[in-house]
Amino acid sequence: MSRFLTRLLGHSSGRIGGVIVLAYILIALAAQAGLTPYDPLQQFRIDRLQGPSMAHWMGTDMFGRDVLSRLMIGIGQSFLVAFSSVGIAALIGTLLGLTAAWFGHLWDGLVMRLMDVLLAFPAILLALLFIAVVGPGTFTSILAIAFVYAPIFTRVVRGPALSLKARDFVDAARTFGSSTSYILTRHLMLNLVAPLTVQVTLALAWSLLTESGLSFLGLGTQPPGSSLGLMLSDSVNLMEMAPWLLVFPGLAIMLGILGFNLLGDALRDILDPRSRRAVA
């Protein structure tokens, strides 16, 4: 583990991505703990639409609420959606991919055809359809993003799992009488950690992007809650008068996605044996 961390920190993308993601997580935790400069819902009526100042570092919005405080809460919200949705997608996708590869036959056919159907939709459309059925909201966007991403995890897991299944050490484990669940969790899963880690990081970037898009359309987090996409959508009609309402949430979304992308690139370089050899 420490060797892995050393290599991650030795990779320039990994270092920068790691710092950004860590900073965002700390900001999100601080916001959850109530450590925002102001109450994110408190309205300073006299200070409406004020530019950045010493009192309000990122200015105030049209209701006189502190933008920095709302941004911190919004980052927390976006990260909550990103981590939960990707967690659910990875769990379901891994389960389906592993069992499809292991049991084969009818189950494999059924699972993979269903995934084909889900992958026949452009991702945002599938998320919209899901939200149409369940209704907008934070919890819904978590489920919608998980629903859209699970097929990708299923494919990412099934391919390598199929080739692992045919390997000698799995045959050996079977001969020794290891149970199916033991082989699946110990032998197959451990060998799938590398591709899964890379996929999870890239999925987090995508999830952050989708969450902000859904909130921007008014289908994710609902007011008076705060999320980065919602803040951007509030800024649309005020951007000429109050550009800080556009710039700060826009930058926050971009930096967050950048952090995960950089981390994903570094992880791929470190964990993918092909590129590791190339680097060596």
Added chain:
Amino acid sequence: MTYLLRRLITFPLVMLGVSVLVFVAIRLVPGDSITAMLGTEAGLLTPQQKQALAAYFGLDQSWLVQYGRWLLGVLSADLGLSVTYGKPVLDVILQRFPLTLELACLSMVVAIGIGLPLGVFAATRRERGSDLAVRIFAMIGQSTPSFVIGLMIIYVLSAGFGILPAMGQFIPFSEDPLGNIGQLILPALTLGLSFTASVTRISRSAMLDVLSDDYVRTARSKGATRRRVIWRHALPNALIPVVTLSGVEFGYLLGGAVLVEQIFALPGLGRMVLDAILQRDYALVQGSVLFVALNFMIVNLLVDLAYVMLDPRIRLGGRS
């Protein structure tokens, strides 16, 4: 070849699965479409009038009957009647599609026109300052959502130059070519720029792979000029992943760019689907989602075909 054959055989089956999923999903939406269509006026209807309307739109039948009727209709290019537009669904879709198609094509021109040369340029200057600059640009571009780029462009233009992009009504190319391009250039730049980053990254890495191949070294040692080696020998082979990526992206764009259409107030397919979902226009959602999924799958199939055409190793049966 067997791979392509399998793709062709499973194509109608996946489409059938898509149609079932769309049909069931839209019927799980809470509330009924008659109320959604009439809004507050629905309260003024007598139960008999409601029933008559439901019968008119075929909503009083069982799901299985409704699905069967719908599927039969789809097969004869009849996607039903949109309750919000009062017109056949296919007419509504085909009215919106030209804008989406044109926007998708223009965005691809922007993305490939900038991304490909930039990627090739970076690959030929590996590990130098200019390569690093291109990589940083691409990384930041890939991390910026298209709607953030779009909002920034609108802000810079309106605050800096007092220009506002033409929004609202779509100006067809055949009626006013200049007006049409003027209307679509900013959305196309927005969509194109966010995709440029991916094209740059993939063409850079594909070029790097190819440039270290033996045949490139052979061409160099035979005295071919640097330019000829790059553009004639290396690039055609590096194009394969670029084509794949661009094809998939094009398929996405044909589904309508909901967010960018929303920002620039363009009446494209994406916004139509969003509005149809919000207004519970069952027939329109069903029809348009099916239309988009069909486009998406056809483009993906064409990408696979192009892949086979471009790579002789696959064409000659090397793929096992």
